[in-house]
Amino acid sequence: MAVPTKPNDAITTASQPVELELGTVPPLVAPKRPNDADPFLVAFDETYDAENPLDWPSGRKWMVTDVLSATGFNRIMVSTIMAPALSIIASELHMSATESAMSLSIYLLATAFGPLMIGPLSEVYGRTVVLHGSNVWFLVWNIACGFSKTKGTLIAARFLAGFGASAIYALAGGVLGDIWRPEQRGKSLGMYLLIPILGAAVGPIIGGYMAGRTTWRWIFWATSAFQAVMTVASFYCFHETSGALILHRRAARLRRQTGDPRYYTLSERLASSSTTIAVLVRTLTRPIRLLAFHPIIQVSALLAGFSYGIMYVTLSTFSDLWVKQYHQSVEISGLHYIACSLGEIVASQMGGPLMDYLYKRNQEHGATPESRIPLVIPGFIVAWLGVLMYGWVAQYRQFWFVVDIGVFIMMFGLQLGSLSLTAYVIDSYREHVSSAMAARQFSSSLMAFLFPLFAPSLYGKLGYGWGNSVMALAGFVLSVPLPLLLWKYGAKLRGRARSTY
Structure with missing residues (x-):
């Protein structure tokens, strides 16, 4: 497969484009920097570079995005399929x-804890090795869940499977930031999320039918079979997207083929005075440092975490609502999760193009990451209105379709707000997106873990109406002032923030 290239400062002359065959070593000449300031600094050509993931053909970008999306679907589905x-x-x-x-x-x-390690490692060793390694790890422990004979084994295997599955939360933002430009952020995020967001909602539907028609163990064995297929597919379809690693390989190739050790990359120069251990320590502590010292991460983590926690309260208790409150079968109760899924799908497909439209319109006046914020506030406000509707309609056992409409509105708003917030983090931390997403995911997963534990007692004491009212009130308190704070002061906060290195 031949990929036509344009002039590349590190591997072509200034006037002669070449045909570069994938997987082959290109013809080598002395690199020519844009301003000839440092002829040995290896970097991507600013106009066009066939090896730069941002300049890849659209087909290759979508293939990588789709593989990541399908992998995310299975890993997220497993989080709720046993409900x-x-x-x-x-x-x-x-x-x-x-x-x-x-x-x-x-x-x-x-x-919550997996991305803190996996995200930074993908910035050092690349996306492919992390994706492939986590695929195998997740597969092994998900199979073990199906063979569990004791409750301790099941809980331990679920934890270890979740650790492997967590790679997708750190990788997704990093990979999408690697290959898609800011003006394409909404479309790429919307299409990526189209399949994974089905996972959280489709999981209980599949799980309900499996639990009712066969042994619950097939819940894990069936998802493991799908994971095995995706593991094999990723080896052939997923390409390395880390620009820093691609440049590192290019510099190593230049040093080897020319015999000149002076070729280097910017990341190599930054790490040249540090030992390997120091680099790893700095890398692995980056998400914690971002969470501790960067207000943008702190605010986005709080918003995303609270909304994620409320979503999992709904997902974990939705089946019980239909079985105990409406006296429906387990299989039928699972079908109501379609409302959850539809809300997220509609939001991702509407929100993505709308976000790109607003960003491009702001480009005339100098678009900034804060251009993503305007969709966050209305998205979350709609979500909490949906929470109220769902709670009070369920409290008085009104017609089931009205309950599903309330859940649809809630999921629509949560997805719309989270989509814009994710784009904001990606645009704000282009150098270390995976670490930034790992820091944000820590609070999201922690709240998704804790909130469902309190849900039964909350609904038991207050009922669905007042229980959802409490959650909605807290949501309103958080979701209006905090995004306004980012919108007004985000640029100043980014300018004063400590270096992500």
């Missing part, structure tokens, strides 16, 4: 109500 089968699993493995809830949410606890 309808919890009572059956608890009975067979002699689990208390708290232990069965723990077996579901421990997966999310692992996704």
Whole structure:
């Protein structure tokens, strides 16, 4: 497969483009920097560079995006697929109500801590090795869940499977930031999320039918079979997207083929005075440093975490609502998760193009990452209105379709607000997107783990109406002033922030 290239400062002359065959070593000449300031600094050509992921053909970008999306679908689906089968699993493995809830949410606890390590490592060793390694790790432990004979084994295997699955949360933002330009951010995020957001909602539907028609163990064996297919596919379809690693390989090739050790990349120069251990320590602590010292990460983590926690409260209790409140079967209760899925799908497909439209319109006046914020506030306001509607309609056992409409509105708003907030973080931390996303995911997964643990007692004491009212009120308090703070002061906060290195 031949990929036509334009003049490339590191591998072509200034006037002669070449045909570069994928997987081959290009013809080598002395590199020519844009201003000849440093002829040995290896960097991407600012006009066009065939090796620069931002300049890849659209087909290759979408292939990488789709592989990541399909992988994310399975990993996220596993987080909720066992929800309808919890009572059956608890009975067979002699689990208390708290232990069965723990077996579901421990997966999310692992996704809080996994990205803190996996995200930074992908910035050093590349995206491919992290994706492939996490695929295998997740596959092994998800299979182990299906063979669990005791509650301790199931909970431990779920935690370890979640640790491997968590790579997708750090990788997704990093990879999309690697290959898509800011003006394409909305479309790429919307299309990427189209499949994974189905996972959280489709999981309980599939799990409900499996629990009702066969053993609950097939919940894990079936998802493992799909994961095995995606693991094989990723080896052939997923290409390295880390610009820093691609340049590092180019510089190494130049040094080897010319015998001149003076070729270097910017990242190599930054790390030249540090030992390998020091580089790893600095890398692995980056998400914690971002969370501790960067107000933008702190605010976005709080907003994303709270909304993610409320979403998992709904996902973890939705089946019980239909079984206990409306006296429907487990299989039918799972079908109501379609409303959750539809809300997220519509939001991602409407919000992505709208976000790009607003960004391009602001480009005439100098678009900044803060151009993403205007969609955050209305998105979350709509979400909390949906929470109120869902709660009070369910409280008085009104027609089931009205309940589903409330959940649809809630999920639509949450997805719209989160989509814009994710784009804001990606645009603000272009150098270390994976670490920034890992820092944000820490709070999201932690709240998604904790909130469902309190949901049964919350609804038991206050009911669906007042229980959802409490959550909606807290959502309104957070979701209006904090985005306004980012919109007004975000640029100043970014300018004063400590270096992400």
